[in-house]
Amino acid sequence: MANPDPPEQLSLGELKDELIAHLMQELCTPLTNIKTALKLLESPVLKPLQRQRYLSLIRGECDRQNSLINGATRLLALDRSPDRAGIVPIQLAQVIPGIVSIYQPLAAEKGVRLGYTIPANxxxxxxxxxxxxxxxxxxLHNGIKYTADGGHVFVQASVQGDYVQLEFRDTGIGISPTDIPKIFDRFYRVRTLPDEYDRGAGLGLTIVQNILLRCGGSISAISQVGAGSKFRVLLPTKS
Structure with missing residues (x-):
C-alpha cells in the first residue's frame, strides 16, 4: 500500500509564527466569554440556575484556554525532538496494549467496549x-469521547507493504463529509458536533499528523455521521 503524499511541513519559524497568530485569535474568544459571564454574575437579581450556568461557562472556557496552550506547546515541542536519523525500531505489541489498558476504566465508565488486536509478529x-x-x-481519547453508552472502540494493526497500519475505529457520532478534509488543520473544530460534546482546541489531530510527518508516516480518516469513524495510521517499517 503506497504512502499518500504528506501535506507540506512548515519550518520551525513558519510554524511558530502561524501558531502564535492563531493562538492569539483563539484565546480572545474564551477570554471574552469569561469576562461576560463574570459581569453577569455581579447581578444582584441573579437566580441560582443562572449562576450555575455562568459558572459552568467559565469552567468550560478555562478548560478550553488550557487545552489551547498545552496543544500549542506540544506542537512546537515536536521540532525539538529527534530527527529520523536517531529513530530506533520499536514493536507495537510492546506499546499499544499498555495504552489501551490505561483507557479501559474511562471506557467502562462511559459504557463503551474497548479492545485491540496487535499481532506479536x-x-x-x-x-x-x-x-x-x-x-x-x-x-483513543477521541474515539471514547465521541462514542456513546453501548458503543465500542477498537484498535487493530496489520502490515501494509513497507508500513504497519494502525486502525482506530469507533461507533461514535461520526464526522460529516464537509468536515473530513479540515479535521487535521490547526485549530479546526468540527462545527456539526451536538452541543453536549466538547469541541476541544482543534490541535489533537494536528499534533498526530505532525508526528507522523516526522517519522515518515501518514494518517487518513473515513467517517459517516451516526455510523462512527475510522482513523488509519501508517507507520514505516523501513528507512
Missing amino acids: LPPILCVETWVRQIAIDL
Whole structure:
C-alpha cells in the first residue's frame, strides 16, 4: 500500500509564527466569554440556575484556554525532538496494549467496549516510542469521547507493504463529509458536533499528523455521521 503524499511541513519559524497568530485569535474568544459571564454574575437579581450556568461557562472556557496552550506547546515541542536519523525500531505489541489498558476504566465508565488486536509478529516500526504513545492516546481519547453508552472502540494493526497500519475505529457520532478534509488543520473544530460534546482546541489531530510527518508516516480518516469513524495510521517499517 503506497504512502499518500504528506501535506507540506512548515519550518520551525513558519510554524511558530502561524501558531502564535492563531493562538492569539483563539484565546480572545474564551477570554471574552469569561469576562461576560463574570459581569453577569455581579447581578444582584441573579437566580441560582443562572449562576450555575455562568459558572459552568467559565469552567468550560478555562478548560478550553488550557487545552489551547498545552496543544500549542506540544506542537512546537515536536521540532525539538529527534530527527529520523536517531529513530530506533520499536514493536507495537510492546506499546499499544499498555495504552489501551490505561483507557479501559474511562471506557467502562462511559459504557463503551474497548479492545485491540496487535499481532506479536508485526515488523518493528521506525518511530520514536513517545510519539507512538501520543498518537495512540490522542486517537483513543477521541474515539471514547465521541462514542456513546453501548458503543465500542477498537484498535487493530496489520502490515501494509513497507508500513504497519494502525486502525482506530469507533461507533461514535461520526464526522460529516464537509468536515473530513479540515479535521487535521490547526485549530479546526468540527462545527456539526451536538452541543453536549466538547469541541476541544482543534490541535489533537494536528499534533498526530505532525508526528507522523516526522517519522515518515501518514494518517487518513473515513467517517459517516451516526455510523462512527475510522482513523488509519501508517507507520514505516523501513528507512
